[in-house]
Amino acid sequence: MVVIVYLNLRISATPRRVHLQATKDGYDIQMQTNHLSHFLLAQRLFPALEAAAAKRGEARIVTHSSIAHKHPRSNLHEASFGPNGGNLGGDASGMMMNGPRWQRYQQTKLANLVFALALQDRLTAAGSKVKALCAHPGLAKTNLQVTTGQQGGMAENGGWLMCMSQTAEEGTMGVLRCSLDPEAVPGGFYGPGGMMGLKGLPQHLTVHAWVNTAANKDLLWTASVKAVGADFPLAAP
Numbered sequence: 001m002v003v004i005v006y007l008n009l010r011i012s013a014t015p016r017r018v019h020l021q022a023t024k025d026g027y028d029i030q031m032q033t034n035h036l037s038h039f040l041l042a043q044r045l046f047p048a049l050e051a052a053a054a055k056r057g058e059a060r061i062v063t064h065s066s067i068a069h070k071h072p073r074s075n076l077h078e079a080s081f082g083p084n085g086g087n088l089g090g091d092a093s094g095m096m097m098n099g100p101r102w103q104r105y106q107q108t109k110l111a112n113l114v115f116a117l118a119l120q121d122r123l124t125a126a127g128s129k130v131k132a133l134c135a136h137p138g139l140a141k142t143n144l145q146v147t148t149g150q151q152g153g154m155a156e157n158g159g160w161l162m163c164m165s166q167t168a169e170e171g172t173m174g175v176l177r178c179s180l181d182p183e184a185v186p187g188g189f190y191g192p193g194g195m196m197g198l199k200g201l202p203q204h205l206t207v208h209a210w211v212n213t214a215a216n217k218d219l220l221w222t223a224s225v226k227a228v229g230a231d232f233p234l235a236a237p
Contacts, residue, residue: 022085
């Protein structure tokens, strides 16, 4: 039996007027919603996952990234993880996956993937039976595009690009493979591998070298621990 913590709560390309409010803790609203809350939840549940893995042979922590983790291409920025809500760019959206609000979103989706990679490094070093994996849905037709369009982050309901999308149900396939595939690779990244990664059956994807770096993983871990005030009880890799 596998015990799974599936981390998928996200918002996309929210306008600056939301960011001016930030969160109650002062963090960028997308970063706190999309990554920091997930980091804290996994950290709090980790002792239970370790116990379940010891008893049942395995447990998994599955995070949910996006093809937006590389659009626009940028390494992680320390400022994105600090209490800088409202001070991380303006409201101009430009094209889809371009402009300040998409840059903020890109940081959170890159953080999701780097979190899985950094966590797996620590799990491996500690000899843990818990596995960290990450999925992306491709371009799935959900209410995420509806609300993003309503807030001016993209064309209404996603515009012409949604002609190349898949259904919400098809978008869950990467998560299902991470969660249930007995041959899923620890630290693996799964999602559509077709044109631009927009649609198709989930594949085990190669993580770009510029993503899987010690600098990104060290920054992610140090900044996340500082933000939530707690670390996982694991040895550093």
